[in-house]
Amino acid sequence: MKKKLLSMLCIMLTISVALVGCSKKAEIANNVTVLESNYDEVLEKAKGTTVNFYGYGGNEVMNKWFDTYVVDQMKEKYDITVKRVGMNIDEILNQLLSDKQANNEKGSIDVVWINGENFKTAKDSNLLLGSFVGKLPNFNDYVNTASEDVTVDFGTEVEGLEAPWGKAQFTIAVNSDKVSQIINDTKSLREVIMANPGKFTYPALPDFTGSAFVRNVIYDIVGYENVANLPEDKEEVRKAIQPAMDYLNEIKPYLWNEGKTYPSTTSQLDNMYSDNEVYFTMTYSPNSLKGRMESGELSKDTEIIEFKNGNISNTHFLTIPFNSQNQAGAMVLIDFLMSIDAQASKTFTENWGDTTVLDMDKVPAKDRSKFSSDSITIKNSVPELSAGMVPIIEEIWTEEVLESE
Structure with a gap:
């Protein structure tokens, strides 16, 4: 009887240790950032999550496009809920700087619309997640990744910290x-x-x-x-x-x-x-x-x-803050916004009229008709x-x- 009881206790202890070990592994896995995951793993982690997108909210035409087309597509394609928060970039940076100073690792911002001196400030202040852009399929497939338009932002090397979204x-x-x-x-x-x-x-x-x-x-x-x-x-x-x-x-x-x-x-x-x-x-x-x-x-x-x-x-970009609570969802949203369909949709003036960042030579011929042909281009541009x-x-x-x- 004592031998049976001892055996039972040993079995229970073994199971307990195994469960604790599994629990620890799961915890470690959940804490691994998207920078250490392949894109299929990122997609899986992102399912059923909510992404908080922060950026300029003063363009009502763009807002309507984002709140209907983008939000609907993200839910339908990836089971991801997207919440857009209109906020000026200086307020966003102040919030991130405050989080950094307070060692707040649980931020409320997942994606930031950014460029120029604001990107330089964020980069210099270590407010960004890290180099993630090279993992995005649409970036690799359809963007001229060697173009200075996407590798340099107002003279600051991008180094994969932000993904190109549109041109202005x-x-x-x-x-x-x-x-x-x-x-x-x-x-x-x-x-x-x-x-x-x-x-x-x-x-x-x-x-x-x-x-x-x-x-x-x-x-x-x-x-x-x-x-x-x-x-x-x-x-x-x-x-x-x-x-x-x-x-x-x-x-x-x-x-x-x-x-x-x-x-x-x-x-x-x-x-x-x-x-x-x-x-x-x-x-x-x-x-x-x-x-x-x-x-x-x-x-x-x-x-x-x-x-x-x-x-x-110039080019405007999207980035992920250092303390995003949904890095995977943020990456999937950013990759979608660089997709052929999303980039084509926003070129139409009734949606936004924003210029695409895609290299049309890399876009399949069958998809080029998706982009608006009725767009304003100022011929003489300066950087x-x-x-x-x-x-x-x-x-x-x-x-x-x-x-x-």
Whole structure:
């Protein structure tokens, strides 16, 4: 009897130890990041999960496309629930920085829409998960992975930390019913601004689009080539871009509210434009204007302005924060957003009008007709400056323009 009891105890102890061991292995497996998993494992881990997508929410046409097409497709194809949270990138970065300082490993953000100096800040501050992009099938199959458009972001090496999602070109938009003059450079723009006092303004820096406007003014007046290779030294930059700062001060009294205040966001400027409070707005997504015109959000007389010396262009990206609680779901969402169907869908102006990042030579011929052929392309594009130059220019604008009397 004692032998049987002892045997039973041994068996139970063995099972208990085995269960504990299995439990520990399961726990370890669950804690292994997607960086150590193949994509099939990532897909399996992502099933039945929820992904929190954080990014700019000021484009209602894009929001509608995302909340219907993307959300529905992710649920249908992958059994993943996607929640979109509209938030400005500076708020997102502040939240991630706070999490980092507090050693909070359980974040609420899974995917971030990002680029430029914000990416550099996130990279330098170790706010990102790691190099994940090389694991994404759609990136490897359909993107020109060697292109500088996707390997460098405002002069910062991407190193697989963010995945390309779309391409943007900065442009000023004008209500042609109110302004009939041809505008193709800062000189002609100044003439129109002075002839229509109070009807032009731009978002206060560091708003992303307002900052692009100031850089495009610098390019047109000073020349991209005379700024791109400058050292990141504030006084040297100030000296080089002073003619552009003089221009911005010259038009300041003729701006909305006499330049005493500026819209705080591009969304606010869009609202002012919709209400005819101003005759101009500006955007990084010229194709999105068509959809917004069709929806009645913007005047049907809206036209874009192409500067003869070039309009700024760049790529926008998606990344995963260091403390994402659903790394697998984040990866699957990002890969889907680089798929042929998703990239094609967003090229249509009624959906968004965003330019694809896919290399059309790598897209099968049978799928190329899925992409919109009715898109706006600004022919003369100029690249962005290095991310480190952007805050320097923004500081100089604050001192030379915003705070000047």
